[in-house]
Amino acid sequence: MIFFAVMLFACENSMKTINLISNSDTLPAESARDIEVIYSDSGKMLIKLIAPKLDRFQKKDEPYMEFPEGLKLLFYDSAMNVKTQLTANYGISWENKKLMEVKNNVVITDFEKVETLNTEQIIWNQKIRKIYSEVFVKRTTPDGVLYGDGFDADESLRTYKLRNPRGVFTVEDDVDK
Numbered sequence: 001m002i003f004f005a006v007m008l009f010a011c012e013n014s015m016k017t018i019n020l021i022s023n024s025d026t027l028p029a030e031s032a033r034d035i036e037v038i039y040s041d042s043g044k045m046l047i048k049l050i051a052p053k054l055d056r057f058q059k060k061d062e063p064y065m066e067f068p069e070g071l072k073l074l075f076y077d078s079a080m081n082v083k084t085q086l087t088a089n090y091g092i093s094w095e096n097k098k099l100m101e102v103k104n105n106v107v108i109t110d111f112e113k114v115e116t117l118n119t120e121q122i123i124w125n126q127k128i129r130k131i132y133s134e135v136f137v138k139r140t141t142p143d144g145v146l147y148g149d150g151f152d153a154d155e156s157l158r159t160y161k162l163r164n165p166r167g168v169f170t171v172e173d174d175v176d177k
Helices: 003-011 014-021
Strands: 030-039 046-058 064-067 069-077 081-090 090-094 099-110 115-124 130-133 137-141 146-148 151-152 160-162 166-169
Touching: 064 069
Parallel strands: none
Antiparallel strands: 030 046, 046 064, 046 069, 064 090, 069 081, 081 099, 090 099, 099 115, 115 130, 115 137, 130 151, 137 146, 146 166, 151 160
């Protein structure tokens, strides 16, 4: 009898621990490893998302997907060539708001323009089809390096403007001699 009483009290957990473990808001509804998701329009592949881990949370007010181990986005042209690549060490996508944020060592490489954009955070607003950043940005091209305090771009990352640009780059003189 004493043995059973000791065992009963030895297995006691605090309510705080039990609530933390059983709280469904802190646990993903779905989790997947080594994922590849293809976004297409009219049968043409536009974007491929590659991530080592995806967690999906079903919160009542705002369901979201989290990429805690980073992600890679490949943007394709009409000939199915990768034109732009985006990598980041973390990502989160809010489904109802249609917002995606990537951060921590964000690198965008444009293979057609031969340029690279480095920053720590980018937000993609799918409703207005814009990509932007509010933090320091470094743009490297064959002609030089420019820095900015953020940028605004179209959804395809084809055109963008640096905010408060500064830096050194080469400009060819186009005057006939």
